[in-house]
Amino acid sequence: MMATRKKRKAKKPPQKKRRTRSKKQKRGDGLLYFGGFILLAVGYAMVMTAGLGHEPVLTSLDVLPLGFIASLFALFWLIFRGEGYRGDRIIPLLTCLLAGLGVLVQFRLGMIKWPEWTQVATYVFPLGIAVYVIVWAAFRRGRYAMLARFAFPCWLLAIVVLVGMLAFGQRFRGGVFLPGNLNPAEVIKPLLAIFMAGMLTQYRKPLQQTVAGLPAPPWQTWMGLGLLWSVPMALLMVHRDLGMMIILNITLLLLIFMATSRWGYLVGGLIVIALASYAGFQFFSHAQIRYAVWQDPFQDPMGRGWQVLQSLSAMFSGGLLGSGLGTGAPGMVPIASSDFVYAVWAEELGFVGSLWLVSLYLLLYYRGYRIADQIRAPFAQTLAAALVTLLAVQTLMNLGGVTKAIPLTGITLPLISHGGSSLLVTCAMLGLLTALSEPK
Amino acid sequence: MQEWPLEPWIQPQWLLGAYPVLKTLFGILAIVWLVALLRYSVQGPSRKAIGRAYRIFFLLIAVAAGGILFYQATWQLTGFARPDFVEFMRVYNHRPDNPVRRMVRGRIVDSQGRLLAVSSDDATGRRWYPQRYVMAHAVGYQHHRYGLAGIEAADHALLSGLVDTVNPDWGQIQQSILQRERLRGRDIQMTLDLDLQRAAHEAMQGRPGAVVFLDLSDGSLLVCYSSPGFDPNQLNPTLFERNDAAAPLLNRALRGLYPPGSSFKLLVAAAALEIGLQPVFDTPPDGFTATGANQPIRDHQYYAASRAGRRWRGYGPLSMREAFAKSSNTYFARLGVTMGGAQLYAVAEQSGMTRAWTIHSGSSATMGSVAARFPPLTDPQEAATAQISIGQGELLVTPLHMALLAGAAGNGGDVWQPRIATHISPQRVEPFFSQPTAEKLAEMMRQAVAGGTGRAADFRGVEVAGKTGTAQNPHGNDHGWFIGFAPAAHPRVAFAVIVEQGGFGSESALPVARTVLQAAQRAGWLDRNADEGRR
Numbered sequence: 004m005m006a007t008r009k010k011r012k013a014k015k016p017p018q019k020k021r022r023t024r025s026k027k028q029k030r031g032d033g034l035l036y037f038g039g040f041i042l043l044a045v046g047y048a049m050v051m052t053a054g055l056g057h058e059p060v061l062t063s064l065d066v067l068p069l070g071f072i073a074s075l076f077a078l079f080w081l082i083f084r085g086e087g088y089r090g091d092r093i094i095p096l097l098t099c100l101l102a103g104l105g106v107l108v109q110f111r112l113g114m115i116k117w118p119e120w121t122q123v124a125t126y127v128f129p130l131g132i133a134v135y136v137i138v139w140a141a142f143r144r145g146r147y148a149m150l151a152r153f154a155f156p157c158w159l160l161a162i163v164v165l166v167g168m169l170a171f172g173q174r175f176r177g178g179v180f181l182p183g184n185l186n187p188a189e190v191i192k193p194l195l196a197i198f199m200a201g202m203l204t205q206y207r208k209p210l211q212q213t214v215a216g217l218p219a220p221p222w223q224t225w226m227g228l229g230l231l232w233s234v235p236m237a238l239l240m241v242h243r244d245l246g247m248m249i250i251l252n253i254t255l256l257l258l259i260f261m262a263t264s265r266w267g268y269l270v271g272g273l274i275v276i277a278l279a280s281y282a283g284f285q286f287f288s289h290a291q292i293r294y295a296v297w298q299d300p301f302q303d304p305m306g307r308g309w310q311v312l313q314s315l316s317a318m319f320s321g322g323l324l325g326s327g328l329g330t331g332a333p334g335m336v337p338i339a340s341s342d343f344v345y346a347v348w349a350e351e352l353g354f355v356g357s358l359w360l361v362s363l364y365l366l367l368y369y370r371g372y373r374i375a376d377q378i379r380a381p382f383a384q385t386l387a388a389a390l391v392t393l394l395a396v397q398t399l400m401n402l403g404g405v406t407k408a409i410p411l412t413g414i415t416l417p418l419i420s421h422g423g424s425s426l427l428v429t430c431a432m433l434g435l436l437t438a439l440s441e442p443k
Numbered sequence: 444m445q446e447w448p449l450e451p452w453i454q455p456q457w458l459l460g461a462y463p464v465l466k467t468l469f470g471i472l473a474i475v476w477l478v479a480l481l482r483y484s485v486q487g488p489s490r491k492a493i494g495r496a497y498r499i500f501f502l503l504i505a506v507a508a509g510g511i512l513f514y515q516a517t518w519q520l521t522g523f524a525r526p527d528f529v530e531f532m533r534v535y536n537h538r539p540d541n542p543v544r545r546m547v548r549g550r551i552v553d554s555q556g557r558l559l560a561v562s563s564d565d566a567t568g569r570r571w572y573p574q575r576y577v578m579a580h581a582v583g584y585q586h587h588r589y590g591l592a593g594i595e596a597a598d599h600a601l602l603s604g605l606v607d608t609v610n611p612d613w614g615q616i617q618q619s620i621l622q623r624e625r626l627r628g629r630d631i632q633m634t635l636d637l638d639l640q641r642a643a644h645e646a647m648q649g650r651p652g653a654v655v656f657l658d659l660s661d662g663s664l665l666v667c668y669s670s671p672g673f674d675p676n677q678l679n680p681t682l683f684e685r686n687d688a689a690a691p692l693l694n695r696a697l698r699g700l701y702p703p704g705s706s707f708k709l710l711v712a713a714a715a716l717e718i719g720l721q722p723v724f725d726t727p728p729d730g731f732t733a734t735g736a737n738q739p740i741r742d743h744q745y746y747a748a749s750r751a752g753r754r755w756r757g758y759g760p761l762s763m764r765e766a767f768a769k770s771s772n773t774y775f776a777r778l779g780v781t782m783g784g785a786q787l788y789a790v791a792e793q794s795g796m797t798r799a800w801t802i803h804s805g806s807s808a809t810m811g812s813v814a815a816r817f818p819p820l821t822d823p824q825e826a827a828t829a830q831i832s833i834g835q836g837e838l839l840v841t842p843l844h845m846a847l848l849a850g851a852a853g854n855g856g857d858v859w860q861p862r863i864a865t866h867i868s869p870q871r872v873e874p875f876f877s878q879p880t881a882e883k884l885a886e887m888m889r890q891a892v893a894g895g896t897g898r899a900a901d902f903r904g905v906e907v908a909g910k911t912g913t914a915q916n917p918h919g920n921d922h923g924w925f926i927g928f929a930p931a932a933h934p935r936v937a938f939a940v941i942v943e944q945g946g947f948g949s950e951s952a953l954p955v956a957r958t959v960l961q962a963a964q965r966a967g968w969l970d971r972n973a974d975e976g977r978r
Contacts, residue, residue, distance in 0.1 A: 035479060042472045049465045093484055257503075261496055301527040304535065315528065316536040318519040327466045332538045354519050359473055361508050366484060368504055372497035388500070395504045399511065406515040 032084055035096055040076040043103045044069060046328050050111045053329030068110040072103045075132060082136065090143075090440035091374055097367045098135060098433050101418040102128060104360075105426070108347065111329055112340045114421050127423045131430035138434030145443035147435065151382040154201020158231060161191040161198070165238040188244060189428040192393050193435065195235060195251055200386035202228060203262040207381065211263045218267040245283075245290060246400060246412030252276060254392040261388055262381075297410035310337045311407050314346035318354075318406070325353025340421040342413055345405045361402070364417075368395045374440040387439045390432045534600050534807065537590065549602040549628035551582055551594065553637040554663070554865070560585075560595070574637065576672040577644045580694035581635055581664075581863065584675035589683065592692075594633065594864060597805030601629045601866075632865040634663035642962035643668040646955040651688075651943035653695035654959060655846040658968070659934050661869035662859025664802060665968065666938075666959060669695040688918070697802070697812040700839035701941055704914025705770045706924040706948070707834030709848055709884060712767060712775075714790035715782050716880040722781065726758040726766070726773040733780050736826035740776040740833060742769075743913075767887045768894055770911065772833045779832025784820025787828060791817055794851065794875040795858070796844055802861045810863065815840040835915060842939045845926045850937030851875035852884040853908065853928030889931045900953055905964055906931040909956070911948035920944035923951030929960055935969050936960075 047069045079099040083092065106128050109115050115125050142150070150157075164187055203210070209224040232255070239248045256272040259265075284290050292307060300308030313336045321331065331350040333339040339347050349357045371391030378384040394417055401416045403409035415422040417429045493501070522528050548570065551560040559582050563569045570585050572578065583593015591599055643654040647670040656666035673682055673691045682692060693699065715721065730741030748755035758771060766774035779787055791797055801811035816839040820828050830836030843861065851858050856874040875881075888908035892900045900907040909927020916922055923945035928937040938956055945951025963969055 032483070035476070035483060038472070038476045038479065042469065042476055045465055045469045045472060049462065049469060052462045052465060093480070096480070257500060261500070264496070301531065304531050309535075312528075312531050313535070315518045315522065316532045316538075318515065319522040319528070319532065320536065320538050321519065323520060324470075327462065328469070330462075335537060349515070349519060354516060355470075356473075357515060357519075358512060359477060361512055362477060365501075365505055365508055366480065369493070369501050370484070372501050373491075373493040376493040376497040377491070388497070392500070399504065399507050402508070402511045402515075406511055406518065408511045408514040 032092055032096075033080060036076050036080040036084075036099070039096070039100045039103070040073060043072050043076075043100075043107055046104075046107050047072070047110075049327060050107065050329040053327065068106055068115055071129065072106055075099055075103055075106075078132070078136075089442060090437055091370055093370045094367065094374075094433065094437050094440065097363060097370075098418070098430075098437075101363065101367075102132060102430075105419040105421075107328075108344060108419055109340060109421050111351075112333055112344075112347065112421075114340045127421075127426050131418075131426045134427050135430040135434040135437075138431045139437045142435055142438035143441050145441075147383055147386070147438050148380065150197050150386065151201055151204065154198050154205075157194040157201075158198040158235070161194040161235050162238065164188065164190055164194075165235060165242065169238070169241060186422070186424045188239075188242060188247060189424040191235065191247070192250070192428060193390070193432050196254070196386060196389035196393060196432075198231075199255055199258055199389050200382055202231070203258055203385050204382040207262050210259065211265065213265065213267070218263065218265045218271070240283075243287070243289065245287075246414040249412065250393060250396045250400065250414070253396050254389055257392050258385060258389055262385060293410045293412075297407065300407070310343070311405070311411060313337065314343050314405050315407060317346045317350040321350035321353045323354050325349070325351050325356050327351060341415055342401065342411075342420065343405055344416055344420045345402055348419075364395075364398050368398075371395075371436055374436065378439060383439055387436060390436050390439075394429065394432060533603060537587070547627045548585065549630045551602070551631050551633060553578075553633055553635050553640075554665075555636065555638075556632070557637045559633065559637070570675075572675040574640075575674045575676060577637070577641050577668075578635070579672040579675050580669045580696070581633065581640075581667045582675070584678060586675075586678050589678050593694075594631065594803065594805065594810060597803050597808045597810040598631055598864065599808070600806035602631060603628050634658070634665065634863055634865055635667060636665045636963075636966060636968070638966050639666045639959055639962050639968070640668055642959045643955065644670070644672070646958040647942070650945060650951075651695070652941045652945065652952070652955075653699055653842040653939075654955060655696050655842045655939045656959060656963070657846050657850050657861060657937045659850050659854045659859075659928065659937055662861050663865075663869070664861055664863045665936060665963070667694075667696045667802075667863065669693065669697075669699070695941075695943075696842050697810075699841055699941070700813065700816060701841070701922055701924075701943075702836075702838060702914040702916055703834040703840050703845060704912035704922065704924055704948070705772075705834055706845055706910050706912030706914075706926045706939075707838065707840075708767060708770065708775045708832075709852060709888070709910050709926070710791060710794060710796060711779050711787065711832045712763060712887065713794070713852070713876050713880055713884055714787045715763070715778055716883050717790055717876055718782060718786060720778070720782055721763050722778065723760050723762050724766070724774050724777050725760050726771050728755050728757040731773045731776045731780075731829065733776065733825040733829035735824075736829060740772050740829055742772050764887050764890055767910070768891045770891075775832050776829040779828050780825050784824055784828035784831075787832065788817070788820045790876065793873070794848055795872070796840060796848065800843055800847070800861055802843070802863045803867060805864075812841045812843045815844050834912060842941050844939075845924070845941075846937050846939035848875070849888075849909070849926040849928055849939060850934075852881050852888060853934035853937055854881070856881035885928075885931070885934070888927055892927070892931070899949065900925070900927070900957055900960075902957055902961060905929055905960065905969055907957075907960065908934075909953075911953060913946070913948050916944075918944075921946055923948040923953075925949070925952035925956045927956070929963075930969055936963055 051065065076099060079095050082088065083095040106115065168188055206224050206228065209220045210218070212218070212220055236248060256269065256276070259272070260269045284294065295302070296307045296311065300312050302308065304312055317331065317336050320326065328351050331347060333347040333350070336343050336346050348360060368391050371387065375384050375387035375391065378387060397414055398417055400409065400412055401414045404411040404414065415425040418426065420426070518528070547564060548562040550558060553559055558573055559578050560570060560572050563571065572582065572584070581593055583591065583595040585591050585595045595602065639656060643666050647654065647668070649671055652670050654666050654668040655664065657663070658665055671689055671691045726742060728745050730739035730745065732739040742758065745755045758769060761769070761771055761774050796815050797817045799812055799814040801809050803810040816837065818827065818837045820831065827836055831838045847858060847861065851874070855878045856876045858872050858875055860870040860872050862869060885908055888910055889906065892898065892907050892909050900909055907927055907929040908931040909925055912924030912926070914922040914924060921944065923942045924940070925948050926939040928934040938959070940952040940956045942951035942955065
């Protein structure tokens with residue numbers, strides 16, 4: 004293998020400089036994949052060992068999660084280490100590791116049972132990885148540029164999804180879901196990201212106009228874009244999907260600021276958001292309840308405050324170093340496998356483990372912004388920034404809700420929470436981001 | 444699904460011993476991997492730093508994440524400084540390794556101070572129940588996997604050392620959490636008497652059923668025994684998974700619903716006496732047929748005779764007292780229909796037969812009986828009224844209900860709120876019925892033992908008043924009941940005993956009651972001046 008590669012290098016010296024990287028760097032890449040797998044394998048051994056205390060029987064199906072993690076790492080290593088891939092190397096690696104952690108945590112929580120096909124977590128992780136690879140392959144090598152033409156159709160599709168869910172869905176825990184608790188509304192995140200990127204690229208110039216230092220776009224632009232944006236927002240309000248609204252609006256605000264470099268938008272947007280949240284707070288009783296619970300969960304510790312207080316109790320029990328994977332008591336935290344998966348992590352891996360996990364997410368988003376920074380084409384750049392911001396805000400809102408830093412919004416933790424639609428959409432977004440990272 | 448049992452040479456202990464090693468390895472690997480990843484990010488192939496605009500974006504995200512982590516640390520690492528939080532965790536954080544509950548759980552003792560539950564002083568804090576099966580249902584259990592039951596659940600907050608004072612000393616509590624000291628939870632004294640409870644356990648011999656004994660002077664439960672039992676020291680999943688009729692976890696004394704059979708005639712008599720009804724009815728061999736009923740209600744003697752191939756001529760005209768002693772179904776069915784279902788229901792409601800009784804309002808939960816099933820009766824439903832008047836039909840009661848009823852008869856109609864722990868002070872409730880009615884009932888019950896169906900209940904030195912019952916049930920053999928009070932002349936305790944599918948009450952439940960009464964006599968519960976002796 005080495006010999007043939009050397010031979011090829013020798014034959015084509017002009018290409019060597021551009022295409023190949025140094026041997027040292029290549030080894031680092033493979034070692035990271037291998038090390039990540041070993042880390043997860045040790046975690047898997049911990050889960051199994053801890054479980055043996057109660058049921059000293061291994062079933063052959065228990066080995067499957069480890070097999071899946073192994074094939075996941077092997078697949079990513081094979082796809083993304085090769086010469087053919089010229090994009091960011093850390094995003095696939097982190098996607099792979101975080102998805103592996105997701106499988107491990109869900110397996111530990113008993114959500115992955117292979118013969119039971121009703122358990123969504125069982126097949127949603129393999130499916131998510133497939134979606135990631137397919138989206139990446141579909142939009143790589145500059146093919147993402149064609150998405151610019153689909154800005155308006157994406158907006159339309161988002162509306163269709165939201166209206167369709169209202170028509171066919173049912174209410175559960177305050178939100179709207181399709182049967183089987185699918186939440187296709189997640190898909191509007193990438194759709195509206197494409198829409199935002201398209202519109203901001205198209206109307207950058209009018210949006211940049213200022214009067215006396217304040218942003219003053221022509222009223223046609225202003226009204227047009229505002230009306231377009233208000234349709235999905237109004238629908239989300241009917242859905243009572245407060246979390247999604249916050250994620251989308253914060254992203255929009257940051258993107259406008261980035262596209263126009265006008266501070267006025269940031270300041271004005273924050274004022275508008277503050278006013279809108281105050282108005283929404285007056286109208287929606289469930290928002291008031293969530294705010295009250297956040298302010299003082301001890302008012303109703305056994306009722307509304309129960310969830311977040313159990314989450315914090317789990318963290319306190321974990322302490323600095325945690326009880327160790329598989330030895331905590333996740334059964335005490337309601338919805339531990341999905342929205343509150345971070346509480347389980349913090350209990351079993353401790354505060355140090357939380358720091359570690361948050362560092363991984365931060366590195367992922369750092370690399371994401373780095374990709375956006377390096378893209379020249381305005382549409383692709385804005386799209387990359389939109390995708391990263393959406394995921395980052397989602398992560399922060401989940402962590403903040405679980406730790407009671409902000410009111411609960413019922414949002415999943417990307418790649419680790421058990422949530423079918425959310426996981427698939429996250430994978431698609433990261434796949435698109437990976438495609439964007441590759442030069443044409 | 445194929446299962447691989449562990450090979451004999453792989454001992455689970457070894458694997459469990461490997462856990463700390465794996466945990467350390469995981470920690471080291473995770474940190475090394477993160478450092479390698481960061482190095483790769485900085486020095487790897489795509490190491491160019493990002494521009495200013497996006498750096499601001501990233502910094503915003505990173506500052507927010509840092510803020511969240513800092514806030515998380517104020518709960519995760521220094522949560523002990525939040526009194527509300529600590530209090531919440533002491534009550535509702537049931538984790539075995541909950542740092543806030545590194546304390547010795549309070550003990551549970553019986554009315555004489557004998558140990559019923561105690562926790563070990565070591566780090567495991569393991570709960571030990573020295574009386575095993577005898578006290579299983581009333582005391583319950585505290586288990587890190589199976590949770591809480593019995594008084595362990597009801598007074599969890601007190602036992603686990605939750606503040607029972609108005610102003611807890613938070614400084615001391617926080618100190619103890621930090622220094623990993625072990626505070627001691629409050630001890631709880633139950634009103635139950637271990638000797639009596641053990642007598643009930645031995646007399647029941649594992650047959651399904653329940654025994655309830657009440658102290659008539661203050662409503663204290665002396666016996667609250669349910670059979671079959673379980674060993675709270677050895678809880679296992681099969682105990683919770685099994686769904687059979689034996690149901691060892693069910694506390695039958697409080698939550699077992701049974702047809703009361705003839706023992707319910709006590710209430711029918713009370714309802715009639717309350718409106719001054721004391722008729723003499725003829726009791727012909729072909730019984731009493733209510734309007735709308737398909738079958739006549741006949742006396743037991745009729746069936747016994749026809750089984751033996753003889754004819755029974757009926758008791759003839761009976762007064763209420765005679766009918767009660769002979770437990771005549773014909774008489775009481777007719778009595779019930781004569782006074783009407785509405786009157787019967789009104790007195791049943793007054794006598795607490797339709798509601799759920801709380802026996803303990805603990806610091807964490809309440810403990811009590813289920814509500815009896817008493818179909819509301821209106822006058823046209825004569826057939827149903829006749830059935831209920833002999834304790835059958837859709838009527839279902841718990842042993843506690845019957846013990847309270849018997850106690851009211853012995854106590855001049857007065858009733859105390861039943862209680863199971865001494866730190867709840869005794870409390871009177873509304874009388875079940877008037878004093879003349881109660882005196883009449885007491886006399887009839889004494890008569891039923893002295894010259895009726897309950898003849899075998901008396902023992903040396905103690906006269907018992909009571910009523911047997913033999914309740915038909917759709918699941919098999921008849922349930923045997925015996926309810927009453929003792930001593931007959933100056934009642935001190937009331938009781939209800941049921942033996943599921945035990946046949947005649949006089950043959951199954953009555954000997955159990957007698958055995959426990961003998962134990963009660965030995966323990967001094969039946970003495971005239973028992974109060975002075977005990978307190």
